[in-house]
Amino acid sequence: MTVSTDPGEAATAAPPVNGNAPGRGHRGPVWLALTLALGLLLGIGVGLVIPQFLKPGDTSPEAGFLRDMSTHHAQAVEMSMIAHSASTTPEIISLSSDIALTQHAQIGYMQAWLRDWNLSPTSSQEPMAWMPDAEGSIVNGLMPGMATPEQMTALRAMTGKPLDVEFLTLMRQHHLGGIHMAQEILKLSDDKNVTWLAGTMVTAQQGEINLIDMLLKKLQTA
Known part of the structure; x- marks a missing residue:
């Protein structure tokens, strides 16, 4: 059987039905417009609803991490402000x-x-x-690495070399706890913002621990 590629013959082989081309009718453009409009509305609806489902919930690891790390960071900021205002050592002032x-x-x-x-x-x-499995991470109600109220009170009263040594010692422990928390959320979350921030915390605080170790060694030999 010979198949022609002549468009004229193809048109002849498929005559209009009731005067209309196959698959077409006077309502064709109307239905197309309605279909497009419906698709647009559905797209808008999905665009509004899906982000709500994608946002971490109240009991999600992401929400828990951000809340706990905010509290954890707040103590680090307080310790740093104490050292910054009371220390006379340039390296401690800069680090804090x-x-x-x-x-x-x-x-x-x-x-x-x-x-x-x-x-x-x-x-x-x-x-x-x-x-x-975080049960063992909480000690006396405190998150990993956090200083006790007694340690914070003592730090506020210190000056000179004892202040510098205590600040560095407490901050080193604080950073270790913070790194542990950040590494855990990296395992649990696929939220790009959260994992970016957690990765930044790990890198920065590991670098600061190296500096703290150097400063502690310098103070101990002074």
């Missing part, structure tokens, strides 16, 4: 300033994201509830 500014800015990020997710900055959940 960097920590205070960096972690205060990160608190701003974390609180802004919680607001964007329509979540409260606080929760009725226990600290570290977002982390699996």
Whole structure:
């Protein structure tokens, strides 16, 4: 059988039905417009609804991490401000300033994201509830690495070399706890903002621990 590619013959082989071309009618453009309009409305609806489902929920690891790390950072900022105002050692003044500014800015990020997710900055959940097997991470109600109220009171009263050594010692422990928390959320979350911030925390605080170790060694040999 020979198949012609002549458009004229193809048209002849498929005559109009009731005077209209196959698959076409007077309502064709109308139905097309309605279909497009419906698709647009559905697209808008999905665009409005899906982001709500994609936002982390109140009990999500992301929300728990941001809330807990905000509290964790707040203490680091307080310790840094104490050292910055009381120390006379240039390296301690510089380090404490960097920590205070960096972690205060990160608190701003974390609180802004919680607001964007329509979540409260606080929760009725226990600290570290977002982390699996975190029971041993809480000591006397404090998250990993956090200083006790007694240690904070003592730090406020110190001056000179004892202040420098205590600040560095407490901040080193504080950073280790913060790194542990950040590494855990990296395992649990696929939120790009949260994982970016957590990765930044790990890198910065590991670098600061190296500097703290160097400063402690220098103070101990002075």
